[in-house]
Amino acid sequence: MIAAAGADIRAEEKLFSELDAAEGGDGDHGTAIVTAFNAMAKADGDDFKTYLKNLSDRLQDEACGSTSTLYGTWLQGMSEAVPANASELDAGGVAAMFRGGLDEIGFVTRARVGDKTLMDALLPATDALAAAQTQGLPAMFAAAADAAEKGAEATGPMRARFGRAKNLGERSIGPRDAGAASMACIFRAFAKTLN
Amino acid sequence: MIAAAGADIRAEEKLFSELDAAEGGDGDHGTAIVTAFNAMAKADGDDFKTYLKNLSDRLQDEACGSTSTLYGTWLQGMSEAVPANASELDAGGVAAMFRGGLDEIGFVTRARVGDKTLMDALLPATDALAAAQTQGLPAMFAAAADAAEKGAEATGPMRARFGRAKNLGERSIGPRDAGAASMACIFRAFAKTLN
Amino acid sequence: MPMKKFINDPANLTTELLEGFALCYKGKVKIVSDKIVVRATPKDDGKVAIVTLGGAGHEPALSGFVGEGMLDASVVGDIFAAPGAPKLLEALRMLKREAGIVLVTLNHAGDRMSAAKALREAQKEGIRVREIVTHEDISAGVDTDPEEKRGLAGCIPLCKVIGAAAEQGQGLDDIVEIGERFNRQMATLAVAMTGCTHPQNGGPIAVLPDDEMEIGMGQHGEAGGGRSKLLTADETAARMIEPLTQATGVKAGDTAMLIINGVGATTLMEMFIVYRRAAQILAAKGVNVIPGACGEYLTVQEMAGFQMILCKLDEDHLELLKAEARTPYWTA
């Protein structure tokens, strides 16, 4: 799943950097997220907990910027939320894992829905996973991908309140948030591999 | 005469800077020669010797670069070549005055005709003044202006061997030399005021 | 138009630039563990250590100020990107000492998040460390919540001051007090005239129309809101020094220092001309302006523009600024 998402992310690298620049950021989100996936490609681990922790560590070691800490924290939270030695997860376990990731991110940033950050995609996607728990993994991820995409779309007319883009004020309105767009791309890739 | 030449020089300021840049110099000859004429406008003196010396001093005080020393030296040489207290000069005196200026410039630079510098205009103009001595001042300056202009024209196809432009080598070929062009402009202005 | 920079593979930018920096100043600094710049000869560990973190691409900042009298370590991220929390934690472990550590964090989301994560872990491990967050950019308005204000080049004189205090052997709490007082009394405002290119992806940052400039530009070319037609140097200086004076509260009889930090393509010629007018305006207000600095300290690639930093100084700051410093890019 990481490999598939990595491929889709790499294909859109330029777009993510352009969105970062367009909303008033420093135009490097594409570079950051691609570096993150390159780092994650080197991770391994026999069970979910170890693998997720390894993903988090690799990513934080090699990727920099907000992306490093946000994604690193997300993966770390997921790792902490899965049981030790588990090498399979049921629908409830997956939903709990993503909930754990979201909770941990909440510790490093105060951003929530409406602040024009990746939280606009991640929050509804995590909620959708939980809501669709009874319908099995493919349906859960399809719902999450739709929710993430809708969330990312909605960031266009928002005014950035966190991250570098916030300094632009009114002028940040228009383009989607770079981090929300890449997060939606990741959930879409997850959904595709499960179908 | 200085005032008239100054007006013509000012009108062409941009051209002289462009020629300086085009032949591979630093694109400031227009600025330098205009500064020189602004400085000279403040000079006075009751006789030729004092006035010329004053022109030279003012110019060297305020103008900078090669122009400062070349023109300053030229005027100083002229001052030294005229008799003390003279407030009028006959044709021979004028020719001798310009000859003195040229000789003194020869002290600060080894450039001669063919090196793509102001010497390509000044040398033939000074010779023409001497050659036309018997025909009176207006004819002398008309001949000098023609000679200076022909000399400046001829610098186009030359390869610069002195000044900043020399570093361009082959690529200095094409545009006229900036200093030769401004020198020709000065002689033309002198010729016009005498007509 | 292709990007015109002297670089090799964009992926290796930070590693290569740090290698070159360390080779060039090998008497003064060295790289440990890939992205941590430390002094060639460490400071006596009975003294408080000063550490900072930040992305690359802003050279000489921040690593150029590692050395005698200023920083003990600079933890470097990728271009314009904060280093990850694990790297910072590693540096904090390396400098762990009873006297303690001061971590200087510029207020940018990435740096703050890395610092928060690393500090939480460091404190768990019993490392004695206190953070000073700089947020002296007044482009969002003098009265804006400090949490919302960016940290710009004002961190450099701040590091000079606390670095000197640490060198004197002052205690952790005193150093933090001196630093926070300096922090509160300084303000920075940036202006940009042209954008620049991101050296990794070649993309444009902060494009400005041919006849406009922007007061309030951020450290990475993030926009600031104060667009105007081109102004003269004197007009620009006046527009910037007035709010800075207001923000710092500098008034007649006070002592202050003025720094012009070029961000890339703006010449020292221009910085001197701007410094001149700003210093004249301060002098006319009766402020005692001590010698300052004009130069490139914290840059934004080849962007044309500068940051104007005004620091109101107390007696102790004045003395600490004068104390010996021998880093690659700041000496006293």
Add this chain to the structure above:
Amino acid sequence: MPMKKFINDPANLTTELLEGFALCYKGKVKIVSDKIVVRATPKDDGKVAIVTLGGAGHEPALSGFVGEGMLDASVVGDIFAAPGAPKLLEALRMLKREAGIVLVTLNHAGDRMSAAKALREAQKEGIRVREIVTHEDISAGVDTDPEEKRGLAGCIPLCKVIGAAAEQGQGLDDIVEIGERFNRQMATLAVAMTGCTHPQNGGPIAVLPDDEMEIGMGQHGEAGGGRSKLLTADETAARMIEPLTQATGVKAGDTAMLIINGVGATTLMEMFIVYRRAAQILAAKGVNVIPGACGEYLTVQEMAGFQMILCKLDEDHLELLKAEARTPYWTA
């Protein structure tokens, strides 16, 4: 496109920039007689004085190196233009002393002509002064007549060396010998990637196509002849360090110093990357490369490019380079 610079009336550029410079570094320098920059506290006049001359627009050069351990005076012309001979003569009169004066002249037509005129007059007046002409630019070819080679930023380490010798109280002849030996053993090569704008007339200098660079560019953007497509940092470093090694004769076992002088818009990031490769190549040849410098010392407005300076060092040079210097833009 209008010129984008923070300036006022272009006619006052030099005066205003010098005023700003002197205000900013008032503890170290002051302006006398309009365009002569001297130390705030003069050196003991039992010691030889070091003077140089040159146009403005190259800041911090040359006035930025006036101060303890380097220059006693810098005589400044207008933008890119040598000062007139009378100004230089005035400075020589001001510094007249039995110990003598060394005048450092960069080999450019205007500077040479002013120096020649002023020296002739000074000698008539019994002022003891000797000239060192720098002409270390090898762009015209290593074997070119020195009279035909330009003086670039190599004059700065040269001034450091002779400045230190003067500070030690060495005699005029010894200082000239040390300086001429340093002069013969150094070489500089410049490269440009973009042109710049003349700050007085707004005209373009040294326009380069979007995908080309030029090795051999002069101090004022005068062309040099080595046009090529854009090269990487490593390729550029290799193409430049090889002829410099040849010109200086640096070989295994020798000690050398490498300096990268940014001319305007090129970032320190890039200079470090270039320094890295050039130093690695020298080290691979068995050369002992001592700590060097990367920074903007002698600039050409906002041009992108740099000068690479290689100096082969004798024992005495090595020691003189390390001696204390506390000028605004060069310290040791």
